Amino acid sequence: MSIKVKSVSKFYKNQQALKAISFSADKGQIIGFLGPNGAGKSTMMKILTGFIKPNEGQVFVDEIDVLQNPLEAQKTIGYLPEHNPLYTDMYVREYLQFQASIFKVAKNQIELCIDKVGLNAEAHKKINQLSKGYQQRVGLAAAILHNPTVLILDEPTTGLDPNQLVEIRELIKELGKDKTVLFSTHIMQEVEAVCDRVIIIKKGTLLVYEKLTELKNNNQQTIKVTFNVKVKEQVLGKLANVVSFKNTDNNSWYINFETEKDMRPIVFDFAQENGIKILSLNTQNKNLETLFREVTK
């Protein structure tokens, strides 16, 4: 396991920010860390990186106990904090050289990282001359200088324009090929585009920790169907696995099923058996945004 969090709780004075959080991540996974503002995401990330201590629980990164041995653990962790604190008066290469000297990183790593995050053409510029997207690249380069196996990124795409967003997402995906990445975000589509797994927390409680594929196929299926005639509710109620239905206009319905089976052929057979014709039929996939709203409301 690259990351192991066991029953972590954190109090700020008497306010509980994390309530017995547990999860783990395998090598090479990209995990999206979702939750409304104030859910405890940054707190969890600061604990993972050894910057603050929990009141209870244990945290391991690459089998190293972060609480017992924070400095050793930090050698395997790359951290991009929220708001990416950079020395913006410095030149990009100069800043990375400075960071490398602090962490005693081999000099050849600097050019490697500049290349990895796509900063070659900007490396001679001052950081404050760069766009927000390129400044994030500098933060990411600094985070991977010591070649960590785990990357913790606190809202790395906040404040970026749509093009920068896509570029940084691609970069996170690329970095995730040989690192375990945990990154927090508010953007659901981002998680769908980049992540293997999703954690959703709310008010310090872990609500969801699942593979993205499983989360999307949670046996809930909605079919939108239009019949040629008005079908009575009693008739629709005879359908197998039906949970609920809603009439949208005269002959159209949203029908919710709970099953792993694809219900489309069953609805077709059902219509035929009842002498009804189907004019249109399609499944409405639940996206992560709907799920997020459902679990955090």
Ligand code: ADP
């Ligand atoms: P998120 O990153 O999900 O927005 P945070 O981890 O920043 O959430 O905050 C979780 C809760 O802990 C919030 O209620 C926040 O106000 C509180 N909190 C965070 N940091 C501190 C702090 N240093 N002192 C007191 N309360 C804090």
